[in-house]
Amino acid sequence: MENLPHVLLEVFETSRVFAPDGKAQPLESNIAQAEALELYTAVRNLRPKFSVEIGLAHGISALAILAAISANGEGHHYVIDPFQANYGYCGEAMIERAGYRDLHSLLERFPEEALPTLPAIKFAFIDSSHLFDLTLLEFVLIDKKLEVGGLVALHDTWMPSMIPGCPPFRRRCDLS
Numbered sequence: 001m002e003n004l005p006h007v008l009l010e011v012f013e014t015s016r017v018f019a020p021d022g023k024a025q026p027l028e029s030n031i032a033q034a035e036a037l038e039l040y041t042a043v044r045n046l047r048p049k050f051s052v053e054i055g056l057a058h059g060i061s062a063l064a065i066l067a068a069i070s071a072n073g074e075g076h077h078y079v080i081d082p083f084q085a086n087y088g089y090c091g092e093a094m095i096e097r098a099g100y101r102d103l104h105s106l107l108e109r110f111p112e113e114a115l116p117t118l119p120a121i122k123f124a125f126i127d128s129s130h131l132f133d134l135t136l137l138e139f140v141l142i143d144k145k146l147e148v149g150g151l152v153a154l155h156d157t158w159m160p161s162m163i164p165g166c167p168p169f170r171r172r173c174d175l176s
Helices: 006-014 033-046 060-072 090-098 111-117 132-145
Strands: 016-018 024-026 050-054 076-080 104-107 121-126 146-154
Touching: 006 016, 006 033, 006 060, 006 090, 016 090, 033 060, 033 121, 033 146, 050 060, 050 132, 060 076, 060 090, 060 121, 076 111, 111 132, 121 132, 132 146
Parallel strands: 050 076, 050 121, 076 104, 121 146
Antiparallel strands: 016 024
Protein backbone atom coordinates (compact mmCIF):
# COMPACT_ATOMS: atom_id res chain seq x y z
CA MET A 1 0.00 0.00 0.00
CA GLU A 2 3.06 2.26 -0.01
CA ASN A 3 2.04 3.61 -3.42
CA LEU A 4 -1.17 5.11 -2.10
CA PRO A 5 -0.86 8.69 -0.84
CA HIS A 6 -0.46 9.28 2.88
CA VAL A 7 -3.74 11.21 2.96
CA LEU A 8 -5.61 8.18 1.61
CA LEU A 9 -3.92 5.72 3.97
CA GLU A 10 -4.84 8.00 6.86
CA VAL A 11 -8.49 7.98 5.74
CA PHE A 12 -8.56 4.18 5.78
CA GLU A 13 -6.85 4.10 9.18
CA THR A 14 -9.12 6.68 10.87
CA SER A 15 -12.38 6.24 8.87
CA ARG A 16 -12.72 10.00 8.58
CA VAL A 17 -12.45 12.64 5.89
CA PHE A 18 -12.31 16.41 6.07
CA ALA A 19 -14.73 19.06 4.88
CA PRO A 20 -13.50 22.29 3.26
CA ASP A 21 -13.63 24.00 6.67
CA GLY A 22 -11.20 21.41 8.07
CA LYS A 23 -13.76 19.64 10.26
CA ALA A 24 -13.60 15.85 10.36
CA GLN A 25 -16.51 13.88 8.94
CA PRO A 26 -17.16 10.11 9.16
CA LEU A 27 -16.08 8.14 6.10
CA GLU A 28 -19.01 6.56 4.28
CA SER A 29 -19.88 5.48 0.79
CA ASN A 30 -16.40 4.55 -0.35
CA ILE A 31 -14.32 1.90 -2.06
CA ALA A 32 -12.17 -0.46 0.02
CA GLN A 33 -8.41 -0.03 0.44
CA ALA A 34 -7.68 -3.04 -1.81
CA GLU A 35 -9.92 -1.54 -4.50
CA ALA A 36 -8.08 1.78 -4.20
CA LEU A 37 -4.81 -0.04 -4.85
CA GLU A 38 -6.34 -1.77 -7.90
CA LEU A 39 -7.44 1.59 -9.33
CA TYR A 40 -4.00 3.05 -8.63
CA THR A 41 -2.27 0.11 -10.35
CA ALA A 42 -4.56 0.22 -13.39
CA VAL A 43 -3.98 3.95 -13.93
CA ARG A 44 -0.22 3.59 -13.40
CA ASN A 45 -0.12 0.86 -16.05
CA LEU A 46 -2.44 2.56 -18.57
CA ARG A 47 -0.86 6.01 -18.22
CA PRO A 48 -3.97 7.81 -19.50
CA LYS A 49 -3.70 11.34 -20.82
CA PHE A 50 -7.34 11.77 -19.77
CA SER A 51 -9.50 9.75 -17.39
CA VAL A 52 -13.00 10.17 -16.00
CA GLU A 53 -14.86 9.14 -12.88
CA ILE A 54 -18.59 9.32 -12.27
CA GLY A 55 -19.45 9.78 -8.60
CA LEU A 56 -17.08 11.48 -6.16
CA ALA A 57 -18.69 11.23 -2.69
CA HIS A 58 -15.77 11.54 -0.23
CA GLY A 59 -13.15 11.26 -2.97
CA ILE A 60 -11.52 7.97 -2.00
CA SER A 61 -11.37 6.49 -5.50
CA ALA A 62 -10.39 9.88 -6.94
CA LEU A 63 -7.44 10.06 -4.54
CA ALA A 64 -6.17 6.67 -5.74
CA ILE A 65 -6.58 7.62 -9.40
CA LEU A 66 -5.00 11.03 -8.90
CA ALA A 67 -2.06 9.52 -6.99
CA ALA A 68 -1.35 7.34 -10.01
CA ILE A 69 -1.67 10.29 -12.40
CA SER A 70 0.73 12.24 -10.22
CA ALA A 71 3.20 9.33 -10.14
CA ASN A 72 2.91 9.02 -13.94
CA GLY A 73 3.90 12.66 -14.29
CA GLU A 74 1.11 13.47 -16.71
CA GLY A 75 -2.64 13.20 -17.17
CA HIS A 76 -5.86 14.91 -16.18
CA HIS A 77 -8.81 13.37 -14.34
CA TYR A 78 -12.39 14.54 -14.88
CA VAL A 79 -14.78 13.89 -12.00
CA ILE A 80 -18.49 14.08 -12.75
CA ASP A 81 -20.78 14.50 -9.75
CA PRO A 82 -23.84 16.75 -9.78
CA PHE A 83 -24.42 15.92 -6.11
CA GLN A 84 -21.02 16.73 -4.53
CA ALA A 85 -22.81 19.32 -2.38
CA ASN A 86 -24.69 16.43 -0.71
CA TYR A 87 -21.31 15.29 0.63
CA GLY A 88 -20.37 18.76 1.85
CA TYR A 89 -17.65 18.97 -0.81
CA CYS A 90 -15.54 16.57 1.27
CA GLY A 91 -14.33 14.83 -1.90
CA GLU A 92 -13.01 18.12 -3.26
CA ALA A 93 -11.51 19.01 0.11
CA MET A 94 -9.67 15.68 0.28
CA ILE A 95 -8.28 16.17 -3.24
CA GLU A 96 -7.06 19.61 -2.20
CA ARG A 97 -5.59 18.19 1.02
CA ALA A 98 -3.60 15.63 -1.00
CA GLY A 99 -2.26 18.33 -3.33
CA TYR A 100 -4.00 17.08 -6.48
CA ARG A 101 -6.21 20.10 -7.23
CA ASP A 102 -4.50 20.91 -10.54
CA LEU A 103 -4.70 17.32 -11.80
CA HIS A 104 -8.48 17.18 -11.96
CA SER A 105 -11.65 19.03 -12.89
CA LEU A 106 -14.94 18.64 -11.02
CA LEU A 107 -17.93 18.80 -13.34
CA GLU A 108 -21.09 19.31 -11.29
CA ARG A 109 -23.36 18.21 -14.11
CA PHE A 110 -25.14 15.03 -15.03
CA PRO A 111 -23.02 12.51 -16.99
CA GLU A 112 -25.17 12.81 -20.12
CA GLU A 113 -24.40 16.54 -20.16
CA ALA A 114 -20.70 16.35 -19.26
CA LEU A 115 -19.36 13.23 -21.02
CA PRO A 116 -19.96 14.42 -24.62
CA THR A 117 -17.81 17.51 -23.93
CA LEU A 118 -14.75 15.55 -22.77
CA PRO A 119 -11.73 14.57 -24.88
CA ALA A 120 -10.98 10.91 -25.65
CA ILE A 121 -10.28 8.97 -22.46
CA LYS A 122 -8.27 5.87 -21.66
CA PHE A 123 -9.61 5.07 -18.19
CA ALA A 124 -13.05 5.42 -16.62
CA PHE A 125 -14.50 4.52 -13.24
CA ILE A 126 -18.27 4.36 -12.74
CA ASP A 127 -19.51 4.49 -9.14
CA SER A 128 -22.59 6.68 -9.14
CA SER A 129 -26.31 6.02 -8.88
CA HIS A 130 -26.13 2.20 -8.95
CA LEU A 131 -29.31 2.08 -11.02
CA PHE A 132 -29.13 -0.23 -14.03
CA ASP A 133 -30.51 2.21 -16.60
CA LEU A 134 -28.30 5.12 -15.53
CA THR A 135 -25.19 2.93 -15.23
CA LEU A 136 -25.84 1.54 -18.70
CA LEU A 137 -26.26 5.07 -20.09
CA GLU A 138 -22.99 6.14 -18.44
CA PHE A 139 -21.20 3.10 -19.84
CA VAL A 140 -22.48 3.76 -23.38
CA LEU A 141 -21.45 7.42 -23.22
CA ILE A 142 -18.01 6.50 -21.88
CA ASP A 143 -17.61 3.82 -24.55
CA LYS A 144 -18.04 6.50 -27.21
CA LYS A 145 -15.05 8.39 -25.71
CA LEU A 146 -12.89 5.38 -24.87
CA GLU A 147 -9.57 4.98 -26.69
CA VAL A 148 -8.60 1.60 -28.11
CA GLY A 149 -6.96 -0.32 -25.28
CA GLY A 150 -8.78 1.74 -22.66
CA LEU A 151 -10.39 0.37 -19.53
CA VAL A 152 -13.75 0.92 -17.80
CA ALA A 153 -14.09 -0.11 -14.15
CA LEU A 154 -17.47 -0.45 -12.42
CA HIS A 155 -18.06 -0.51 -8.69
CA ASP A 156 -20.77 -2.32 -6.72
CA THR A 157 -21.66 -4.77 -9.49
CA TRP A 158 -22.85 -7.16 -6.79
CA MET A 159 -25.94 -4.99 -6.29
CA PRO A 160 -29.09 -6.47 -7.89
CA SER A 161 -29.96 -3.01 -9.25
CA MET A 162 -26.75 -2.99 -11.30
CA ILE A 163 -27.42 -6.14 -13.32
CA PRO A 164 -31.11 -7.12 -13.50
CA GLY A 165 -31.70 -10.85 -13.20
CA CYS A 166 -28.31 -11.44 -11.59
CA PRO A 167 -28.38 -12.57 -7.96
CA PRO A 168 -25.82 -10.91 -5.68
CA PHE A 169 -22.32 -12.43 -5.52
CA ARG A 170 -22.61 -14.33 -8.80
CA ARG A 171 -20.33 -13.71 -11.72
CA ARG A 172 -22.53 -15.20 -14.43
CA CYS A 173 -26.14 -14.36 -15.12
CA ASP A 174 -28.77 -15.62 -17.49
CA LEU A 175 -30.31 -12.40 -18.76
CA SER A 176 -32.56 -14.14 -21.29
